Amino acid sequence: MTLKKMKRLIAWELEEYWSSPVLEFVVFAAVIAALNLPVRTINFEERYLNFGSSMAFIFVFLIFTTGSLFARSFAGSLNKGEMKIMLSYPLDRTSVFVSKFVSSFLMLSVVFAAVYSLNIPLLALDLSEPMFYVSLAAMVMQLFFLCTVATAISLATRNEIVTFLAHVLFFFGTEALVGGQKLLSSNGRYEILSNYFLKIFHGLTFSLDVSSEEVALAVIIPLLASALLFVGSLLYFNRVMEID
Amino acid sequence: MNEINLKVPRGITGFVGPNGAGKTTTINIILGLLKPDSGQALVFGLDSWTQSTEIRQKVGVLHEEAVFPKSFTGQRFLEHVAQFYDVQQPKQRAKELLSKVGLSEAGGKQIKGYSAGMLRRLGLAQALVGDPEFVVLDEPTANIDPSGRLAVLETVRQLNESRGTSFLVSSHILPELEKICSWLAIINKGRIVDQGSVEDLASKYSANVYRIEVSDPAVFLERICEAEFVEKAWVDGDKVYCKVKDPNSLYREMPRIVADLGLMLKSFQYLHSTLEEIYKEASAAG
Numbered sequence: 278m279t280l281k282k283m284k285r286l287i288a289w290e291l292e293e294y295w296s297s298p299v300l301e302f303v304v305f306a307a308v309i310a311a312l313n314l315p316v317r318t319i320n321f322e323e324r325y326l327n328f329g330s331s332m333a334f335i336f337v338f339l340i341f342t343t344g345s346l347f348a349r350s351f352a353g354s355l356n357k358g359e360m361k362i363m364l365s366y367p368l369d370r371t372s373v374f375v376s377k378f379v380s381s382f383l384m385l386s387v388v389f390a391a392v393y394s395l396n397i398p399l400l401a402l403d404l405s406e407p408m409f410y411v412s413l414a415a416m417v418m419q420l421f422f423l424c425t426v427a428t429a430i431s432l433a434t435r436n437e438i439v440t441f442l443a444h445v446l447f448f449f450g451t452e453a454l455v456g457g458q459k460l461l462s463s464n465g466r467y468e469i470l471s472n473y474f475l476k477i478f479h480g481l482t483f484s485l486d487v488s489s490e491e492v493a494l495a496v497i498i499p500l501l502a503s504a505l506l507f508v509g510s511l512l513y514f515n516r517v518m519e520i521d
Numbered sequence: 522m523n524e525i526n527l528k529v530p531r532g533i534t535g536f537v538g539p540n541g542a543g544k545t546t547t548i549n550i551i552l553g554l555l556k557p558d559s560g561q562a563l564v565f566g567l568d569s570w571t572q573s574t575e576i577r578q579k580v581g582v583l584h585e586e587a588v589f590p591k592s593f594t595g596q597r598f599l600e601h602v603a604q605f606y607d608v609q610q611p612k613q614r615a616k617e618l619l620s621k622v623g624l625s626e627a628g629g630k631q632i633k634g635y636s637a638g639m640l641r642r643l644g645l646a647q648a649l650v651g652d653p654e655f656v657v658l659d660e661p662t663a664n665i666d667p668s669g670r671l672a673v674l675e676t677v678r679q680l681n682e683s684r685g686t687s688f689l690v691s692s693h694i695l696p697e698l699e700k701i702c703s704w705l706a707i708i709n710k711g712r713i714v715d716q717g718s719v720e721d722l723a724s725k726y727s728a729n730v731y732r733i734e735v736s737d738p739a740v741f742l743e744r745i746c747e748a749e750f751v752e753k754a755w756v757d758g759d760k761v762y763c764k765v766k767d768p769n770s771l772y773r774e775m776p777r778i779v780a781d782l783g784l785m786l787k788s789f790q791y792l793h794s795t796l797e798e799i800y801k802e803a804s805a806a807g
Contacts, residue, residue, distance in 0.1 A: 285604045289590075292601075296592030358588040365552055366605040367578040367651070520554040521546075 283372045286363075290350070290380035303391045306338060311395050321479065324400050325408060329471055331400070332412060333464055335392055336419060342388055343423040344444035350381045351431030352440040361520050370515045378507075382424055389420060411474045415467050422463070422499040423448070425506035432510055432518065459485075466495040522546060522711035525562075529655070529689050529706075533681050535698040535719075536691040537800055538708035544691045545585060547708065548657050552582060565655075578606070581648035585659040585691075587640065591633035595624055595643050598632060599650060606651030618646040623672055637664035645673060649680070656680075658690045662697060670694075674701050699796040707803045715803045723794045726802035729768055733761045734787040735779060744778055762792075 354360040354377075363373055393416065396402055402409055426447060431440045452462050459465025473487040522543045527536075538544050549555040550562045553573020562569040564576045589598055599615035608614045619628040622642040627635065635643065641664060648656050658677070662670040678701050680686045692698050698705075699719075706716040715722065729752075735741045738756045745763060746754050750770035754763045765771045768791075779786045794802070 282605060285601065289601050292597075293590050293592060358584070358586055359590070361554060361584060362587060362589065364554060365577060365582045365584065366602060367574050368605055369574045519556055521549055 279372070282368055283376050286368065286372055286376035287380045287383075290376060291383065294380065294384050303388055306342070306388055307391050307395055309338065311399060321481075324402070325471070325475060325479075325481070328396060328400055328402065328408075328412065329468070331396055332416060332467060332471075335389070335416070336463060336467070338392065339385070339389060339420060339423055340445055340448045343385055343420070343427050344441040346381050346385055347424060347427030347431055348437045348440035348444070350377050351428055352435055353437040355431070355435045355520070356437060364520055371511065374511050374514045378424065378428060382421075385420065385424065389416070407478045408471070408474060411478075412471060415470045418496070418499055418503075419463055419467065422503045425503045425510070429506045429510045432514055460491065460494050460498060463499075466499060469495040522550075522557075525550075525708075525711075525713055527706055527713055528704075528716055529687065530704055531685065531687050532703040533677065533688045533690060533701050534704040534706060535695075535702035535796070536689055536706050536708065537693070537695065537698065537796075538714075539804075542708045543711040544708055545659060546711075548582070548584075548659055548689075548691065551657065552577060552580065578651070579654045581651060581653035581656040583641075583644040583648040583656075583658045583661055585663070587644045589632050589640070589643065589647070591631065593632055594629050595619060595632060595635070595646075596628040598643070599646060602647050602650045608650065608652075614650060618649055621649075621676060622646045623669075638666055638669045641665050642669065642673065645676065649686075652684075653686065655687045655689070658688060658692075660692055661690060662692065662694060670697065677701055695796040695800060702796070705796065705799070707800060709804050714806070719796070719799075722799050722803065726799045726806070727794050728792070728798055728802075729765050730792045731763045731765065731768075731771060732788070732790045732792055733763060733775070734759065734789075735761065736785040736787070737782075740782055741779070741784055744782060745775075748774060748778070750774065 351360075354363070360373075364370065393413065397404065397409075423444075427440065427444045430443045430447070434440050434443060448463065452464060455461040455465070459469055468485060469487050469491050472482075472485040473489070473492045475481040476487075525543075525547060527547060536544055536547075546555060550557060550569055551564050553569045553576060556570045565579060567576050569576060593601070596612075596615050596619060599618055600611040603611035603614045616625075616628070619625050622645050624639060624642055624646065627639060632640070632643065641661060645658070645661060648658065661677070662673050665673060674697060677688055677690070681688060681701075690698060690702065702719055704717070705719050705722055707714045715725075717725070733741070733745075738759055738761050742754055742756050742761050745751055745761065748770075750765050750767045752764045752766050754761060756762070763771065775789070776786070
């Protein structure tokens, strides 16, 4: 894997993305997110309650966005034959996989950043407050998890529409199935983290009483699952997957 | 596919076979896109699955159903590909190739606006970007108009002559292959039925048909039909056509027959087998 070729591949991918209506998509996403936000509040506690519900909305929005972007990048290019063309050039499979993942992740980050940053003026968030960054880190972690799930499904199905549907069903299905087990639910894990750190930093306590072990698990579970999915997908793509 | 041993010497090799014979599968194995179920495939002495990147550095390819990024211009696309091959001046190389395949004017247009023929020509250009030693073309003239086809074939021939680039051309259009190929590989049901130089295969699968022009075809036909070495003979116009079992006997006996009948021999010609005939015979024999 050469870094130089990987950079070129990322440039190729981003150039392709840039031709799609990215800016329009970002504006659309931001407008939808803004419509969901409540009227500006002054009270700190209310502000972070609103912020939490805003994150839940953004997460749902990201499930759809990740599904469509990664389905296009992996399953779509496998299905349409673009991957075959790319792998007919002197590019190793690791570079192709990593560059596709990175470029899609970057695109998704642009969309996420646009929507997330809307919270600052609309909820009158203070950038010096640690909760803003805790929340950001938690969301980026969730985002990475979404991306690895979408990649794995893409490689398994090789079909854009099936990937999108399976991805969406996986997350909504998981949320519905796990019930009260917050550690297994994406929203639940976010809730654990925000409750814990709101208590640590600001002395606020909401309904959930969270232990530090639960916090550790809320971080380890998605990171471990993401790492396993990423490495598994990469190994499958690199060593096993046939392109025809 | 079973025990494929495809020999591709320097020059232009035609790769023919019916649909589903295994042509595209063979090409995909060569490029390391498919893994052989058992054994290994060697290209330039390198394992096609584990060392495919090294192989692809030396090989250019145009796939049968090539899909290029539609939002790119032809020029920009070739520049990207040139960078993958570490070409020093990608812009210059892209321009040069667009001109070679007759797409200079369309270089600034987005690929989504290209016709099917233009896409095939762009495909040929991207296969040549890295100045490869060996180029695989899968149905290179599909969807191209007759003049475009001739241009593609001419480009292939020129590249072979001027740069010594070797080609493996898979095609169903045998008369076209006949114009450029020096070597032929015939595949059927996943195995190589036969391969060799076109001349050798032509004589091996020759129909052994000769065209003889004499002063009185009817008299000559009556007499030649009685000869043991003749399988079949017929008259077409003022010429006699003979399909023989043993060409040596024809060479020995025919002058004597002509002399005995008091006829005049005007011309005598061996009719070469076309690629289509070779293909039919080889497939039937295989």
